[in-house]
Amino acid sequence: MSTSRIGLIGTGNIGRTHLTSLASLRHSGLLDVDISAICDIDEDAMQQAAELFDVPVTYKDFKDLVVDETVDIVYICAPTNKHGSMVKAAAKAKKPLFCEKPLARSWPQASELMGVTKDAGVSSGVGLVLRYDQFLLHAKKLIETNDFGQPMLAHIRDDQRFPVDHVQYSKWRGDRSIAGGGTLIEHSIHDIDVLGWFFGTIESVYARINYFAGKKVEDQASLVLTHEGGAVSTLDSIWHCVERPNERMIELFFEKGFISIRLESDKRVLDYQLQGAGPVRVWEETANLALLETLGVHSKNLSLESVETLTSVGAERYAALSYAFLKSIQSGTEPFPSFRDAVTAHKVVDAAYDSASKNQCVDLL
Ligand SMILES: NC(=O)c1ccc[n+]([C@@H]2O[C@H](COP(=O)([O-])OP(=O)(O)OC[C@H]3O[C@@H](n4cnc5c(N)ncnc54)[C@H](O)[C@@H]3O)[C@@H](O)[C@H]2O)c1
Known part of the structure; x- marks a missing residue:
């Protein structure tokens, strides 16, 4: 197994999370990975990292990092408006790359970046990290192995403390020209990805958005989405100023079953019920098995440190994402999630902004 030599651009909040995850993957012996170089325009942040x-x-300068011969794989963790030039530079240098979500500020920009990586023949993964959430993976498995019947209705309520003024967050999130928008694109692009992942292609969207805090980016977005086959999902996304844990509540109703998942707070749990049976509660230890299975590993062959690296709540879910990404680079398979998945979510985000501005339903087909 050859060493994955990484160059990471942007050593802020998520950049450090990835550095932590990559260091854990190395220390636990799960992957032979080295951080060869980092880049940031903020010299202090970079030296500390x-x-x-x-x-x-x-x-x-990121252009120097991407051509460094000791860098084989590029991680892009700068603010959203910087992703485009960094993806293009890494693709030009023929380096596989991982880019944080949102890929870009709009669907056309994101599509262009997918084209650039495809033309250059470089693998590209994206930070839609919920694809490695153990409870969502457990839910997927439940649906595959039980008769839940037709999907009917999904609902996600995603609330987050306003990430602009909050001390641990960054000011750029209040600037539309950098972030592309507010709670919908910056945070709930994850939720849109999840809804499409569970209920299939999104065919139409009707959206309302608001700017209650009077900032240039929306702090509330409510969407009604229609999926292929007729199922409907609704998404309520909000940035508020209440001192409470960020929380994501996910409810999936099927003809013959129901799943609810509570994420992001200190009480992470999945409940489900099938027709003719009683309610079942699933805790993290059980859900972790679905994550390990998805990653192609088994806990009995791993040290406790390795299992914890891959499954721990919080930042370490990024370790599972990086593990899957780097394994896909090693094996020459397409990263999951890929730029294609991100572009699909971006299309819905753009349609939702369009719908809100016109106050009408927008068809995506
Ligand atoms: N997947 C997720 O769940 C997740 C979570 C948080 C952030 N993100 C995304 O990651 C990106 C970064 O977010 P963040 O919270 O880490 O922001 P941040 O402001 O904390 O960090 C960004 C870093 O990039 C640096 N930077 C800016 N321009 C640069 C340039 N030209 N070259 C090199 N470095 C540069 C900044 O100095 C800063 O240190 C955003 O696109 C954000 O949406 C994704």
Whole structure:
């Protein structure tokens, strides 16, 4: 197994999360991975990260990082409006790349980036990390192995503390020209991805958005989505100013079954019920098995540290995402989730903004 030598651009919030995850993957022996270089325009942030993660080379200009011969794979963790030029530079250097979500500020920009990576023949993964949430993976498995019947209705309520003024977040999220929008594109692109993943192609969208806080980015978005086959899903996304844990409530109704998943708070749990049977509650230890199975590993062959690296709540779900991404690069298979998945979600996001501005339903077919 050859070493995956990584160059990471953007050592802020998510960049450090990835550095932590990659370091855990290396320390636990799960992957032979090295952080060869990092890049940031903020010299202090970069030097701190270099010391903390023992990174030998630092760059102020990402164009130098992508052509560094000790960098085989590029991670892009800068603010959203910077992703385009970084993806293009990495693709030009013929390096496989991982880019954080949202890929871009709009669907056409995201599609262009997918085209660029395809033309360059480089593999590209994206930070739609809920694809590696153990409870969602457990739900997928339940649906595959039981007769839930036709999907009918999904609902996600996703609330987050306003990430602009909150001390641990970054000011750029209040700037539409950098972020592309507010709670819908910046946070709930994850939810749209999940809804499409569970209920299939989204064919139409009707949306209302609001700017209650008077900022340039929306802090509330409500969407009604119609899926192929007729199922409907609704999404309520909100950035508020209440001191409470960020929480994602997901409810999936089928003809013969119901699943609810509570994520992101201190009480993560899945409940389900099938026709003719009583309610069942699933805790993390059980759900973790679905994640390990998805990653193609078995807990009995792993050290406790390795299992914890891949399954722990919070930042470490990014370890599972990176593990899957780097394994796909090693084996030459398409990363999951890929730029294609991100572009699909971006199309719905753009349609929702369009619907809200016209106050009418927008068809996506
Ligand atoms: N997948 C997820 O769940 C998730 C979570 C958080 C953030 N994100 C995404 O990750 C991206 C970054 O978000 P963040 O919260 O880490 O932001 P951040 O502001 O905390 O960090 C961004 C870093 O990029 C650096 N940077 C800016 N321009 C640069 C350039 N030209 N070259 C090199 N470095 C540059 C900044 O100095 C900063 O250190 C955003 O697109 C965001 O939407 C994804």
